[in-house]
Amino acid sequence: MTTTTTATTTDLTDLTDLTDLASRVRGPVLAGDDPRAAEELAAFNLAHDLRPAVVVGATTAEDVAAAVTWAVHHRLGVAVQATGHGAVSGIDGAVLVSTRRMDTVVVDPVRRAARVGGGARWATVNDAAAAYGLAGVSGSSSGVGVVGYSLGGGLGLLSREYGFGADQVLSLELVTADGEVRRVDADTDPELFWAVRGGKGNFGIATEVEIALVPAAEVYGGGVFFAAESATEVLHSFRAWAPTLPERSSTSLALLRLPPVEALPEPLRGRSVVHLRFAHRGSEAEGAELLAPMLEAGEVVLPGVGMLPMTAADAIHQDPTEPMPVHERGLLLRELGADTVTALLEAAGPGSGSPLPLVELRLMGGALGRQPAVPNAVAGREGAWSVLALGVLAPGAQDAVRAATGRVVDALETWSTGTILVNWLGDATDPSEVARAWRPEVHRRLMAVKRRVDPSNVFRYGHALGV
Numbered sequence: 001m002t003t004t005t006t007a008t009t010t011d012l013t014d015l016t017d018l019t020d021l022a023s024r025v026r027g028p029v030l031a032g033d034d035p036r037a038a039e040e041l042a043a044f045n046l047a048h049d050l051r052p053a054v055v056v057g058a059t060t061a062e063d064v065a066a067a068v069t070w071a072v073h074h075r076l077g078v079a080v081q082a083t084g085h086g087a088v089s090g091i092d093g094a095v096l097v098s099t100r101r102m103d104t105v106v107v108d109p110v111r112r113a114a115r116v117g118g119g120a121r122w123a124t125v126n127d128a129a130a131a132y133g134l135a136g137v138s139g140s141s142s143g144v145g146v147v148g149y150s151l152g153g154g155l156g157l158l159s160r161e162y163g164f165g166a167d168q169v170l171s172l173e174l175v176t177a178d179g180e181v182r183r184v185d186a187d188t189d190p191e192l193f194w195a196v197r198g199g200k201g202n203f204g205i206a207t208e209v210e211i212a213l214v215p216a217a218e219v220y221g222g223g224v225f226f227a228a229e230s231a232t233e234v235l236h237s238f239r240a241w242a243p244t245l246p247e248r249s250s251t252s253l254a255l256l257r258l259p260p261v262e263a264l265p266e267p268l269r270g271r272s273v274v275h276l277r278f279a280h281r282g283s284e285a286e287g288a289e290l291l292a293p294m295l296e297a298g299e300v301v302l303p304g305v306g307m308l309p310m311t312a313a314d315a316i317h318q319d320p321t322e323p324m325p326v327h328e329r330g331l332l333l334r335e336l337g338a339d340t341v342t343a344l345l346e347a348a349g350p351g352s353g354s355p356l357p358l359v360e361l362r363l364m365g366g367a368l369g370r371q372p373a374v375p376n377a378v379a380g381r382e383g384a385w386s387v388l389a390l391g392v393l394a395p396g397a398q399d400a401v402r403a404a405t406g407r408v409v410d411a412l413e414t415w416s417t418g419t420i421l422v423n424w425l426g427d428a429t430d431p432s433e434v435a436r437a438w439r440p441e442v443h444r445r446l447m448a449v450k451r452r453v454d455p456s457n458v459f460r461y462g463h464a465l466g467v
């Protein structure tokens with residue numbers, strides 16, 4: 001246990017009993033201005049200055065419960081961080097619980113399920129599940145945390161067949177605002193179980209989730225890079241082809257502007273390209289036949305599709321793995337017509353002047369559009385396509401990047417469902433902006449649960465509902 005009692009966080013009046021908290025917690029307890037707090041706060045998204053009053057490196061549910069109880073006693077809010085892939089600012093003065101030490105994963109191959117610690121990443125789940133030919137419904141990057149991803153919805157590589165990440169959650173261990181460690185499932189508190197699967201971190205800190213695994217040792221998948229000059233043909237082919245795919249296939253397409261770095265293969269270095277991503281849970285022959293029409297759609301500068309173990313599925317999207325300052329905005333589309341594609345290309349295509357390194361379209365539909373056996377509060381089931389516009393907030397580029405993501409959203413607004421995937425809310429943290437993720441009746445129901453379970457709005461950070 002590491003403690004510091006020099007809690008000179010001057011804007012708080014009484015932190016002298018940080019020692020008391022430290023005596024109840026097995027992990028480190030640090031004042032926010034302690035130099036050692038920086039390591040605890042290290043996040044994937046570097047865009048935000050994180051200035052909590054206190055950082056608790058939790059090792060158990062009891063540590064989390066002690067931190068929440070202490071925070072409530074001191075009238076402080078509680079924030080949570082596992083990997084910082086979804087880090088957002090505005091946590092000044094909070095008690096930040098870091099769950100990254102709670103990364104145990106236990107697979108039950110008979111029940112096709114895994115018990116996953118509150119701070120575990122997808123890589124740990126898929127590595128453990130692979131031994132049994134199983135995998136989680138994970139997303140584009142295995143560095144993302146299982147709990148944050150799943151409670152925010154979770155749009156995964158196998159989601160058209162199996163649904164959102166949240167749909168796989170069978171039960172949770174949740175520390176709520178009253179400091180209780182609760183087991184939450186369809187029997188114990190059905191309404192809270194509905195809300196927390198989609199309502200993200202608004203109801204407590206999940207110290208463990210039990211998730212369903214799916215039989216997927218490998219997929220036929222990868223990415224194909226097309227020349228920027230082919231962008232118009234590739235996008236129009238994609239919008240016609242993608243909806244014809246079976247639910248066992250998922251696909252997305254990204255307009256990329258890649259930096260001139262050695263780490264990239266020569267045909268991609270410093271170039272604008274169109275990146276088609278594809279994953280099919282089935283044989284190589286079946287997958288190749290499904291993909292074939294798209295390979296004719298434009299000039300391929302780098303192919304890269306084949307049988308992939310799910311433990312290597314990061315090769316499909318090739319997301320960055322090094323921390324960076326990211327700004328993103330998302331929306332959902334009802335349809336992707338020829339005019340939608342034209343609008344997208346004008347806003348972000350090659351020659352548009354857009355500085356954004358990534359603007360992607362993901363095909364939704366299939367199981368994503370259906371409630372799971374035990375319905376939940378996931379936002380965005382009505383979307384046919386998801387759009388994500390992402391920029392890097394390099395010094396001096398911030399205004400241009402924000403303007404460019406805004407141009408993409410504005411250009412596509414006509415076709416928007418009006419809802420947003422919670423995991424795509426980016427740095428929208430004001431409750432009125434967050435509310436837009438859900439249809440109004442779903443948001444009203446979420447608010448009723450929030451007011452019952454967390455009436456003082458202890459969990460008021462991140463994509464917060466407010467009270």
Ligand SMILES: Cc1cc2nc3c(=O)[nH]c(=O)nc-3n(C[C@H](O)[C@H](O)[C@H](O)COP(=O)(O)OP(=O)(O)OC[C@H]3O[C@@H](n4cnc5c(N)ncnc54)[C@H](O)[C@@H]3O)c2cc1C
Nearest residue numbers: 082083084085086087139140145148149154155201206462
């Ligand atoms: C490179 C990259 C790829 C991504 N790919 C996908 C994708 O394919 N599909 C998709 O749906 N999303 C994707 N995302 C978005 C990602 O799912 C969200 O940002 C998610 O919130 C990250 O969770 P985390 O725990 O890793 O991040 P953190 O920043 O540690 O946590 C973010 C938030 O998650 C919640 N949270 C985390 N842990 C807990 C907990 N134990 N209890 C309660 N709430 C908790 C809290 O609200 C917290 O503020 C991606 C993000 C990045 C940066």
